[in-house]
Amino acid sequence: MSKRTEKTIVDIAEELKLSVSTVSRALNDNPNISARTKDKVKKMARKLGYRPNALAAGLRNNKSKTIGLIVPRISMFFPAAISTIVQNKLQEHGYNLIICQSNDSYEQEITLVNTLYSARVDGLVVSTTLYTTDFSHFDVFKDNNIPLIFFDRVPKDYNVKVIKGDDYVGGYTATTHLIEKGCKDIVHISGPLSCNLYVERVSGYKNALQEFKLPFKKSRVFYHELTRDNAWQTCEKIFAQTPYPDGIFASNDTTAITIMEYCRKINVRVPEDLKIVGYSNDPRTEIVTPPVTSVDQYPVMMGERIVAALMELIHTAPSNVPRYSQEIIPIQLIARESSAGTAKSSGKKK
Structure with a gap:
């Protein structure tokens, strides 16, 4: 199959018996060209399948x-x-x-x-x-x-x-919110610390615990890409042994929603047994049951x-x-039902 020949403003000019400069100005809506001529030129351009060469124009004026x-x-x-x-x-x-x-x-x-x-x-x-x-x-x-x-x-x-x-304030605010709701054993699910977001959110989490005189436990922090599959695997680790945490701060909403799904599977009630805060205020957080508390960015x-x-x-x-x-x-914390009420002990396996 032969390669399609691109039409140029020269072809339009020949079809309409106009000068190339007139066609060019008409295509660029030059005020000195009449509306009637502009209309004729643009109709012919569409008929011929003319495409303006943005790259060539960019090379001429050094702007793309x-x-x-x-x-x-x-x-x-x-x-x-x-x-x-x-x-x-x-x-x-x-x-x-x-x-x-x-x-x-x-x-x-x-x-x-x-x-x-x-x-x-x-x-x-x-x-x-x-x-x-x-x-x-x-x-x-x-x-x-x-x-x-x-x-x-x-x-x-x-x-x-x-x-x-x-992000530091986001991590601090999310953790503080869980503490103020009565949580004393708060898990944090973070992304990899090679990324600035998670370094700062973890720092906010740690400082909130310190301010409220709660211990920081390395075993209560998990680092991985924040996908649904990874979140599910982390839930299996978190809930494999008692005592269960009473709060989880997840660094994205996909993770927070996955945690709720896992909790339904093992009959852990949200928010009665476990309170959850996510991050980003994804629209899904409003339509799941219960709606998820999240940090709006x-x-x-x-x-x-x-x-x-x-x-x-x-x-x-x-x-x-x-x-x-x-x-x-x-940032702003958007409080919803996943962190409502006062935390209860969740030390027993359900």
Whole structure:
């Protein structure tokens, strides 16, 4: 099969007996071209299957009007919510968005960074993998003064713009809430400590226990990727022996919901026997039974701040851009039935 020949503005001009410059201006809605001519040109463009060459235009003006976004998994609530907000806000500024997912693979993240650089994006927004500790593959953006923003999962010592949630306060608030509800034996299920989110949430958990003079037990903290399967396996470990905990702080809502499912299986009542707090305020937390207490990360606020910061970087001379700045987005605990009432002893196996 022969390769399809792309139609150009020259073909449109020949069909309509117009100059190439007139066709070009009509396609770009130049105010000096009449509405009648614009309409004719656009109809012919559709008829011929003309596609504007955005890459060629970008090479001419050194702007692609495209931003790259790399997230760990688009299936997760928080990065999905951020992606939607960022895309909608960028469109208001005349920019398109290329969304990529690393699938929490460091090697894939490197490939995506290089691909988006080659695609001449005007800026890059990234939430890193769980295992990214070397950020040198992002140097190509820094060294060429292309706006680069990290959000949510961010580097600790890499001089760029960072927008992140208040994860220490989130961990502290979730744990304090369980303690104030009467819990004295609180398990924490965390993600890997290679990621800033979980380092900070664990720190908040520890400090809340310390403040209320409750012991920190290494055996009551579990570290792994926060998937349903991993959460189920952890539940099997937690409930394999007595005494059962009376509270669990889970670092994501998938884990919190899985814990409730497991508790139903073994006849542990939530919240009477066990109180649960999740993280992210995933919409599922409101519709499961009982509804799950969770920490809201304000994705709308974060998405809006990402785009505002990106526009500022794009429109500011590189010499005037600070090498490093950090914005902290607040959190809020949304209390629901999974942590209601006062904790009871759950020392006996059900």
